[in-house]
Amino acid sequence: MNKVKKIFIKLGHVDRRYIFFAIALSVLIPLLKPSWINIPIKTTSNSETVFNELNNLNEGDRVLLSFEYGASTKPEIHPMSIAFLQHLFSRGVKVYTVPLWPEGLMMANYALDEVIDSKLFNVKEHIDYVSFPYKAGGSIVIRGIATDIRSIYSQDINNILLKEIPMMEGINKVTDFDFVIDLSAGMPGNAEWVQYACDEYNVPLTSGCTSIMVTDAIPYVESGQIRGILAGMPGAAEYEQMVFKLLNNTSSKKFMNENISIVPGKATSRMSAQSIAHLLMVIFIILGNISYYLIRRSNN
Amino acid sequence: MKRQLAYFLVVFVGFLALAGHFINYLPLNNFIDNDATQWFDIIAGFAAFLGVINLLQLHLNKIVNKKSHWKYSLFTLSGFALMIIFGFIYNGSNVSMGPHLKEEGSAFYWMFENIYLPLGASMFALLAFFVASASYRAFKIRNFEATLLLVSGIFLMIGRVPVGQLIPWWMSLEIYICLIFALIAYRFTDKKIMFYYLIISMTIIPFIILYLNLSNLNIFSIPDFQEWIMNVPATAGSRAIMIGIALGTIAQSYRIITGREKSILGD
Amino acid sequence: MYELIGVWCIVLLTLSIFSYLYGDNPFYKVAEHIFVGVSAGYIFTITFWDTVWPNLFGRLFPKYVQAGFEFDIIYIFPLLLGVFMLFRLSKKYQWLSRISIAYIVGMAAGLKFYVFLNSNLLAQIQTSGVDLSGSYSSIINDSLILFGVISGLVYFFFSKEHVGTLGKISRIGIYFLMIKFGASFGFAVMGRISLLIGRFEELIEFSKPEYYYSTPVILIIMVITLAYWSFRANNENKENVV
Numbered sequence: 001m002n003k004v005k006k007i008f009i010k011l012g013h014v015d016r017r018y019i020f021f022a023i024a025l026s027v028l029i030p031l032l033k034p035s036w037i038n039i040p041i042k043t044t045s046n047s048e049t050v051f052n053e054l055n056n057l058n059e060g061d062r063v064l065l066s067f068e069y070g071a072s073t074k075p076e077i078h079p080m081s082i083a084f085l086q087h088l089f090s091r092g093v094k095v096y097t098v099p100l101w102p103e104g105l106m107m108a109n110y111a112l113d114e115v116i117d118s119k120l121f122n123v124k125e126h127i128d129y130v131s132f133p134y135k136a137g138g139s140i141v142i143r144g145i146a147t148d149i150r151s152i153y154s155q156d157i158n159n160i161l162l163k164e165i166p167m168m169e170g171i172n173k174v175t176d177f178d179f180v181i182d183l184s185a186g187m188p189g190n191a192e193w194v195q196y197a198c199d200e201y202n203v204p205l206t207s208g209c210t211s212i213m214v215t216d217a218i219p220y221v222e223s224g225q226i227r228g229i230l231a232g233m234p235g236a237a238e239y240e241q242m243v244f245k246l247l248n249n250t251s252s253k254k255f256m257n258e259n260i261s262i263v264p265g266k267a268t269s270r271m272s273a274q275s276i277a278h279l280l281m282v283i284f285i286i287l288g289n290i291s292y293y294l295i296r297r298s299n300n
Numbered sequence: 301m302k303r304q305l306a307y308f309l310v311v312f313v314g315f316l317a318l319a320g321h322f323i324n325y326l327p328l329n330n331f332i333d334n335d336a337t338q339w340f341d342i343i344a345g346f347a348a349f350l351g352v353i354n355l356l357q358l359h360l361n362k363i364v365n366k367k368s369h370w371k372y373s374l375f376t377l378s379g380f381a382l383m384i385i386f387g388f389i390y391n392g393s394n395v396s397m398g399p400h401l402k403e404e405g406s407a408f409y410w411m412f413e414n415i416y417l418p419l420g421a422s423m424f425a426l427l428a429f430f431v432a433s434a435s436y437r438a439f440k441i442r443n444f445e446a447t448l449l450l451v452s453g454i455f456l457m458i459g460r461v462p463v464g465q466l467i468p469w470w471m472s473l474e475i476y477i478c479l480i481f482a483l484i485a486y487r488f489t490d491k492k493i494m495f496y497y498l499i500i501s502m503t504i505i506p507f508i509i510l511y512l513n514l515s516n517l518n519i520f521s522i523p524d525f526q527e528w529i530m531n532v533p534a535t536a537g538s539r540a541i542m543i544g545i546a547l548g549t550i551a552q553s554y555r556i557i558t559g560r561e562k563s564i565l566g567d
Numbered sequence: 568m569y570e571l572i573g574v575w576c577i578v579l580l581t582l583s584i585f586s587y588l589y590g591d592n593p594f595y596k597v598a599e600h601i602f603v604g605v606s607a608g609y610i611f612t613i614t615f616w617d618t619v620w621p622n623l624f625g626r627l628f629p630k631y632v633q634a635g636f637e638f639d640i641i642y643i644f645p646l647l648l649g650v651f652m653l654f655r656l657s658k659k660y661q662w663l664s665r666i667s668i669a670y671i672v673g674m675a676a677g678l679k680f681y682v683f684l685n686s687n688l689l690a691q692i693q694t695s696g697v698d699l700s701g702s703y704s705s706i707i708n709d710s711l712i713l714f715g716v717i718s719g720l721v722y723f724f725f726s727k728e729h730v731g732t733l734g735k736i737s738r739i740g741i742y743f744l745m746i747k748f749g750a751s752f753g754f755a756v757m758g759r760i761s762l763l764i765g766r767f768e769e770l771i772e773f774s775k776p777e778y779y780y781s782t783p784v785i786l787i788i789m790v791i792t793l794a795y796w797s798f799r800a801n802n803e804n805k806e807n808v809v
Contacts, residue, residue, distance in 0.1 A: 075765025211758035223694030317677020383608025456753030536715025537747025
């Protein structure tokens, strides 16, 4: 019995480099061998709310998609942006992309290029989507979009004047959009969209954000100021799964090209690595506590 | 007089910004919505320049006075110099200076994609290891509050990922029973009796639950329970903090706008 | 070729940052200092070309800058205030920077006052109410949320000592806050692991033959170098002790 106690006490004082090594392995092995661990993903109510809200949009509705993330948070949020674009294009919705971070412009371009290159949808620039250029200012730009979008932007990303773009007819402020989707990794983010635009002007807003931002955004979600939220990579995986099922459903193929294979998103494949890493963290915490308890008892 | 001018400006601009929401006068609204906010942006940009110049002063000082680890400051200044050269002097792409920052063929974009982005992403990712190590060392059940923190964190970590669904209802029940006994353990003077009670509870209660057909309750599903934790108690805590911060911000903004706050000008 | 050099830079810098896990070492220090310098340069350049050049000089010299704005003389004020900000570096004229700071602080205070009052205070208080027409479970949950919000706010009320009933309610408020912090911790772990997964995916991608096995090559070189430095440092320590 004493030997077992000593082992547990030792396990509570492992050199931290071994912990780093174990965490690295727990992430690396599922990535190298994804077929070894394959657990189905269960959707949460917040992700389902996001999906249902966008599913209620009609053909021709106008949605503003705001990109506020960069390469450092790309693994969490980029799968969401791909899934959002696929969902919106499958419903015949007009998409307006706006980057509020300098890197957001690149991320928006990558996401659009990926969806368009998949040839799943027959979408054309200035007819189905418009991309605004990056403007510095963060919450100032959000406020400008809320009151007068044309005071902030006079041209799109290709330097075409907004008044020459058919999709821009009737778009002057945030209330001219039917929905706002915010993809955020920091400031400005979903809080700024709530505070400066959507809450004051009563425009529906949903958000996909990094895991760290979720607990701060959850009061807005519960109060209805944000309609559903995709929480980090698990949220992205859940949403991807729902969109994947929708795209494979024959009744939603009106705006899609036939005979193009639908590929599941990247977040889904990363969830096995996330699961194992979390499990390992919990095991470490439990071992640490067992050791602490045994040492405290022996001291008493 | 120098200080009074600054305080007058704080009060004037503060009232002006606030008035934009309540006074429906088009020139004022246009100024607040368009110009005043642009000015804010521009001056904040100069503040960013100030920060950068400060940083350069620090590292130059280190190199000139050959302080400890001064050789590494050479890398800092080289990195900075390269970005300035690629940002203002050498383009490398077909577009003009300015838009070249986001043009894929430009030297600045190359530095951004191959130096800045991987360094930033790796710094963030490094924290994953330290979070694991820190929680292993510091996350101990010392009192009831620490237990609550630990338990909600663990439930969230397990419930949010697919592996949480694999935990069967009876295992969740056993975990809850162990947690309850951990909380009431101080009431037992004889730990052997506590251990016997624990074993009996862990054996009998699952059968009672099964008999009463309660095994499908959400509380026994870790993902559903963590969702409840997020939607109810965590929301309550977040909302309390949010309201507290809002009250503090409003009070501080009021003090600033009315000129009562003296410590705001960086002195 | 530039793409290949870029890939090798990415792998080298990523592994240099991760080498900190073994201990502080020159690889990490160099990468860290490069990051500081490159970030400063990036912020400087982006701020100039995206903010100051189009918004300020675009309005003062529209024909030259051509940012789509017309000439507006009032933008001489932000130019002056911006230059005043830079006087912070001078001991004699430092007082001028207070004027610029005054503008920023006043503007931020005015904007934040309204948005925090509207969205973070009034809207949150409104939705904290209990909808008695809902189901039993929603009434219980809403009541719990309301009680949690009130008790959490009582904890932050420091004008009265937390004894008696106030103390008990404050205690319960702490419990709700602890659950919130635990949830935040769980999400923080989740977020960091997600970012780590992203980095590892990139390293795995760059270990392929088309990138000349950059990841394993650089990893082996780094491990050998770190082992050599560690061995040399140990020997020097032993000599010092002797």
